[in-house]
Amino acid sequence: MQIHRNIEALPGFKNAVITIGTFDGVHEGHRKVIRQLTARARAANGESVIITFHPHPRKIVNSSILGLRLINTLDERIELLEALDVDHLVIIPFTEVFANQLPEDYLCNFLIAKFKPHTIIIGYDHRFGRNRTGDYKLLELLQQKYHYELEEIPKHILDNISISSTKIREAILKGDTATTNHLLGYDFFFEGEVVHGDKLGRELGYPTANLKVTDEEKIIPGNGIYAVYASLTGDPQRFKGMMSIGLRPTVNGTKRTVEVNIFDFDTAIYGQTLRVYVKQFLREEVRFDSLEAMVQQIDRDKIDSLAVL
Numbered sequence: 001m002q003i004h005r006n007i008e009a010l011p012g013f014k015n016a017v018i019t020i021g022t023f024d025g026v027h028e029g030h031r032k033v034i035r036q037l038t039a040r041a042r043a044a045n046g047e048s049v050i051i052t053f054h055p056h057p058r059k060i061v062n063s064s065i066l067g068l069r070l071i072n073t074l075d076e077r078i079e080l081l082e083a084l085d086v087d088h089l090v091i092i093p094f095t096e097v098f099a100n101q102l103p104e105d106y107l108c109n110f111l112i113a114k115f116k117p118h119t120i121i122i123g124y125d126h127r128f129g130r131n132r133t134g135d136y137k138l139l140e141l142l143q144q145k146y147h148y149e150l151e152e153i154p155k156h157i158l159d160n161i162s163i164s165s166t167k168i169r170e171a172i173l174k175g176d177t178a179t180t181n182h183l184l185g186y187d188f189f190f191e192g193e194v195v196h197g198d199k200l201g202r203e204l205g206y207p208t209a210n211l212k213v214t215d216e217e218k219i220i221p222g223n224g225i226y227a228v229y230a231s232l233t234g235d236p237q238r239f240k241g242m243m244s245i246g247l248r249p250t251v252n253g254t255k256r257t258v259e260v261n262i263f264d265f266d267t268a269i270y271g272q273t274l275r276v277y278v279k280q281f282l283r284e285e286v287r288f289d290s291l292e293a294m295v296q297q298i299d300r301d302k303i304d305s306l307a308v309l
């Protein structure tokens with residue numbers, strides 16, 4: 001997959017079959033659309049092109065949802081799309097100027113001028129241009145003039161995509177790993193930099209890599225204890241482990257922490273980036289009367305984790 005970030009330097013596409021969207025999550029619903037895209041491109045003897053936006057258009061167009069958390073960072077989205085046999089990914093910086101183009105200008109100066117699309121695959125409810133006034137009808141109207149084919153994404157797939165995206169975000173926040181991973185079609189993951197904690201973990205027999213998630217838009221699972229896989233950037237090895245997210249009431253914690261104990265592992269990894277695949281929710285965080293009681297429970301968490309990993 002070729003990645004293009006500069007719209008002034010796009011290549012000449014061959015029979016471009018294009019679709020437009022944010023694809024946050026690259027979940028099962030998105031994959032259906034992408035299969036439609038790649039199949040159509042093959043049939044047209046052309047190239048499949050995904051046009052996506054960053055930052056998320058909803059942040060620009062509707063500032064009331066500034067707090068919107070995303071299932072994927074841009075880099076994760078790229079990585080997931082990379083695995084799906086798409087020829088080109090075009091990342092458009094979604095600015096106010098871009099959003100404020102008249103629909104006809106967007107169509108003519110952007111879509112047609114830059115892509116010369118053979119086919120546009122789009123949902124019937126797709127909106128574009130200033131105040132989102134451009135619609136499918138306009139695309140139909142100008143089809144002859146600009147010689148593109150129009151292919152509709154079936155409504156049930158579109159409905160399913162928006163329901164899934166909402167459900168996935170809610171499920172992640174609730175710690176509902178079964179729903180999350182089922183709807184995503186892969187295990188939800190996130191990354192964080194390993195930072196210093198209170199140095200209590202090692203004393204308790206369970207050193208934990210404390211993670212600082214640097215992308216503030218990234219959604220993080222709700223509080224609880226989870227069975228996870230973990231890997232270090234640049235290292236293909238995937239370790240088993242368990243994660244605790246929460247306030248750590250037992251040690252009178254006040255800050256929400258994300259920490260991972262990696263099984264059969266004994267290396268200082270401060271400063272490194274750890275990726276965590278959230279496999280299964282095990283239990284809620286509890287306030288224990290003593291550290292011994294907590295360690296006994298963590299012993300059981302390890303057994304429970306190993307049973308699902």
Ligand SMILES: Cc1cc2nc3c(=O)[nH]c(=O)nc-3n(C[C@H](O)[C@H](O)[C@H](O)COP(=O)(O)O)c2cc1C
Pocket residue numbers: 197198199200201202206207208209210225242243244247248249250251259260261284285286287288294298301
């Ligand atoms: C698998 C696991 C489960 C945990 N469960 C709880 C818990 O239920 N309640 C709690 O207060 N802290 C829990 N913790 C957090 C510990 O209190 C924490 O690891 C300890 O304070 C060490 O922190 P440090 O890494 O900053 O030294 C858990 C940690 C792990 C790894």
Ligand SMILES: Nc1ncnc2c1ncn2[C@@H]1O[C@H](COP(=O)(O)OP(=O)(O)O)[C@@H](O)[C@H]1O
Pocket residue numbers: 194195196197198199200201202203206207208209210260261262263264265266267268269270
């Ligand atoms: N099995 C392991 N799981 C997680 N971290 C480990 C492990 N073994 C060694 N480490 C290292 O030790 C650190 C955790 O030790 P800990 O005593 O909990 O200190 P801190 O409070 O700074 O997290 C991790 O950040 C990592 O660098």
